[in-house]
Amino acid sequence: MRTLGGLSVGEAVYRREKPLLLLAYLCLEGAQPRRRLASLFWPEASNPMNSLAQHLIRLRPLGGVVLDDGARVEARLECDVDLFRAHGRAGRHAEALGVYGGPFLDGLGVALGPDLEEWLFETREALGREARSAHLTLAERRLALGDLTEAAAGAERAYVVPGAPPPDPADLPRLHRLLQPAGHPLAETVRREADELEVPLTAAPSPVTAPPLLGRMAERAALEALGPGQVAWVSGPAGTGKSALLAALTAQGGWRVLPGRPGLPLATLEPLAPRLAGTADALAALSDSRLRVALDGWEDADEATRAALTLAARQRPGAALVIAARDPPALPIDLHLTLGPLTPAELAAHPGAFEATAGHPSLLAAFLRGAPPDQTLDAHLNALPPPAREVYLTLALQAAPNLAATRAALRLPAADFARTLDLLAREGLCTPGGEVRTPGTVRELLNVQPAHAALRHLHLARAHPEGRGWPHWQAARALWEEEDHPAAARAAHAYASEEMKRGYPGQAAATLEGAPQTGEVRLLRAWALLQLGEALRAGEVVADLPTLAGVTACRAVAAYQLGRYDQALALAEQLPGDGSLDAAHGAMVRGHVALRENRQREAQGQYRRAAALYRLNGTTPLALTAENLLASMAVQQGAEPWATFAPLLEASQPYPPQRAVILSNLADCLSPAETTDPVLFHQAEQLYQEAAALYELLGNRSGQARVLNARGVNFHVHGDHQRARELYEQALRLLSGGGNLRLMGLVLSNLSEVEGNLTQFDDALNLLERAGHLGLVQTIRSNARLTQVSEPILVLPPAMEGKGHHG
Structure with missing residues (x-):
């Protein structure tokens, strides 16, 4: 679909603007509820829903460009805005500008x-700003190569981008630096605008704004020669020039450098794609064979990014990858470069440089600036104007610098902050966007005065957006004032919510445990514990909370997990019967209880209701959980497993936690206890192993243990007791110290049975009883048939962990 510079679909001649506008909105904003679309597009109509239906009908001549499921509408075609932004995120600025054909929806004539x-x-101006940024980046590359005329021409194109608003104040210094060296007449216009807005303009730099990379010519050539799917590793201690080498690749063009960032899962890879729901999305973002990505700081990257890149190095999805790290390679690579001091030959053009610095890049930079060779970062900062040190150290504390929060934390006037940031960039200490260039060195400097660092974290936490501010609250915990607690709780709740969305309930529970225990924090913490199988702890966390619907839903799920089925059903009956998320939880619990009591038709009805309500509330992953249970029941009633689960396998691609459960259930369906078919047994094993790999990437040890227990049950009932024992023992090692006593008791009971140890079997059941799982113990005892032979046989009930329905 073309929206930049016009409005059309492919080569089709279609002139109805309002339906096309509706289609464009869906392309950019994703799937939308029908009611919201109707009120947005036809606010004055007597029947907005009918108007929407009529316009969806008018789109039919274009083919299947929309999917309408009755509740939500979704576009099913590519849009030029997506391509424009994909090129921009990948650093392909020239290609991005080639897609930008003009203002967004230019010439639209409908009211x-x-x-x-x-x-x-707002969308038109945002896209115009992105196009301006691309023009400026390309122009700055031309200036760095000494091409003053083309740099000024690029700045002129940036100034007059169609569809963009007037340049932001932060863009004026960049424009002036590009225009002034060539004597472009637009430079005077930019100067006047800067004066009116009181934006300081620094003197124009020399034509080559960054010195050429000293040495490293062979290393740079080797990295430039990397082909699609190849992986290179650049290692060396802090200060050996890894960042400078990657910066040289960027200056040459075609490479996207991503600084390693701790924090939320996949935070480091976020610049490559707007929404990363899990590892599958990360690999999809790296599938473009034209993409060349460099990670600056393997040790600083979040764990999920490292896991995704490790998988990418094995699968080779398409992009060329360069990873800079202090340590040797940690994944399969094609090329390893180890950086050390520069040699006398590489510094021959700079007399005295090797003798004064021994070729160490960080000392060499000071030497070439004329500073004493023993000048430290601390001394350098102290030599700058007073705000520079605080701005730099505050920026260094942030995984991804937030300039607005930094300025607010330091209470600096806008002009002073802009001037200081520009100074730090010119000194080579940070980028214009605030990313520090010497993260290893500055960490050592911050560690010398931890109390001062904690105070800076506190100021940042108070000024930072709540969804990203929790790491700063956490680092400043010892300095919280009483009035800080509500804001810290909200920040932890927002941060943990994002961790749970990305499939990391263990991390979410740990985040919330360290937060002020408000009602909202405790409720979300309980849901995270339920996902980890720690129902007893979850119930304790919400025990004294007010009896609201969300709390009742949580208690109902906890009661069911503990085997207290009557209590779970009673709580579920207290939940509303409306279209809310709590009503969906109630339907799930009623379905679970009905399934246990072999009321199949009732269970199916409840699961269908839950799935519909989850989708109505926009919680697709939970809907997949309910649909997964329906699929398992259908297979039990005679449906073909692969065909039944195929839609779920496709739909769960963006949701690794749910996909792992669906894979496990399909494996259970393929290899029930009564079959000895080796083909089905092998297929089930492959599915179990794929599910276990997903759980490992997610860091979900309980999930891995569930799969190991399921595989152990499989081998157990097929007579391979040695293999079953090995799998049960692996599961126990994963569960050690994790708190999931329910699953640990199940695995212990299975292990004791396969070893013929009646005492250990009773001990395992006693462990479950002490943990509150009385209903589960009763189920196990009623299904256990112990014989007086050397190896007793435990008849495993269908609902046992690992071989029943995973929900």
């Missing part, structure tokens, strides 16, 4: 309501 008109102009 718009106020909300829709606001969306159109």
Whole structure:
């Protein structure tokens, strides 16, 4: 779909603007509820829903461009905005500008309501700003190569981008630096605008704004020669020039450098794609064979990014990868470069440089600036104007610098902050966007005064957006004032919510445990514990909370997990019967209880209701959980497993936690206890192992243990007791110290049975009883048939962990 510079679909001649506008909105904003679309597009209509239906009908001549499931509408075609932004995220600025054909929805002639008109102009200006940024980046590359004329021409194109608003104040210094060296007449216009806005303009730099990379010519050539799917590793201690080498690749063009960032899962890879729901999305973002990505700081990257890149190095999805790290390679690579001091030959053009610095890059930079060779970062910062040190150290504390929060934390006027940031960039200490260039060195400097670092974290936490501010609250915990607790709790809740969305309930539970225990924090913490199988702890966390619907839903799920089925059903009956998320939870619990009591039809009805309500509330992963149970029941009633689960396998691609459960259930269906078919047994094993790999990437040890227990049950009932014992023992090692006593008791009971140890079997059941799982113990005892032979046989019930329905 073309939206930049016009409005059309492919080569089709279609002139109805309002349906096309509706289609464009869906392309950019994703799937939308029908009611919201109707009120947005036809606010004054007597029957907005009918107007929406009529316009969806008018889109039919274009083919299957929309998917309408009755509740939500979704576009099913590619859009030029997506391509434009994909090129921009990958650093392919020239290609991005080739897609930008003009202002977003230029020449649209239909009347718009106020909300829709606001969306159109905001989107148009945002895309115009992105195009301006691409023009500026390309122009700065030309200036770095000494091409003053082309740099100024690029700045002129940036200034007059169609569809963009007037340049932001932060863009004026960049424009002036590009225009002034060539004597371009637009430079005076930019100067006047900067004076009116009181934005300081620094003197124009020399034509080559960054010195050429000293030495490293062979290393740079080797990295430039990497082909699609190849992986290189650049290692060396802090200060040996790894970042400078990657910066040289960027200056040459075609490479995207991503600084390693701790924090939320996949935070480091976020610049490559707007939404990364899990490892599958990360690999998809790296599938473009034209993409060349460099990670600056393997040790600083979040664990999920490291796991995704390790998988990418094995699968070779398409992009060329360079990883800079202090340590030797930690994944399969094609090329390893070890950086050390520069040699006398590489510094021959700089007399005295090797003798004064021994070729150490960090000392060499000071020497070439004329500073004493023993000048430290601390001394350098102290030599700068007073705000520079605080701005730099505050920026260094942030995984991804937030300039607005930094300025607010330091209470600096906008002009002073802009001037200081520009100074730090010119000194080579950080990028114009605030990313520090010497993270290893500055960490050592911060560690010398931990109390001062904690105070800076506190100021940042108070100024930072809540969804990203929790790491700063956590680092400043010892300095919290009483009035800080509500804000810290909200920040932890927002951060943990994102961790759970990305499939990391263990990390979410740990985050929330360290937060002020408000009602909202405790409720979300309980849900995280339930996902980890720690129902007893979850119930304790919400025990004294007010009896609201969300709390009751949580207690109902906890009661069911503990085997207290009557209590779970009673709580579920207290939940509302409306279209809310809590009503969906209630339907799930009623379905679980009905399934246990072999009321199949009732269970199916409840699961269908839960799935529909989850989708109505926009919680697709939970809907997949309910649909997964329906699929398992259908197979038990005679449906073909692969065909039944195929839609779920496709739909769960973006949701690794749910996909792991679906894979496990399909494996259970393929290899029930009563079959000895070796083909089905082998297929089930492959599915179990794929599920275990997903759980490992997610860091979900309980999930891995569940799969190991399921595989152990499989081998157990097929007579391979030695293999079953090995799998049960692996599961116990994963569960050690994790708190999931329910699953640990199940695995112990299975292990004791396969070893013929009646005492250990009773001990395992006693462990479950002490943990509160009385209903589960009763089920195990009623299904256990112990014979007086050397190897007793435990008849495993269908609902046992690992071989029943995983929900």
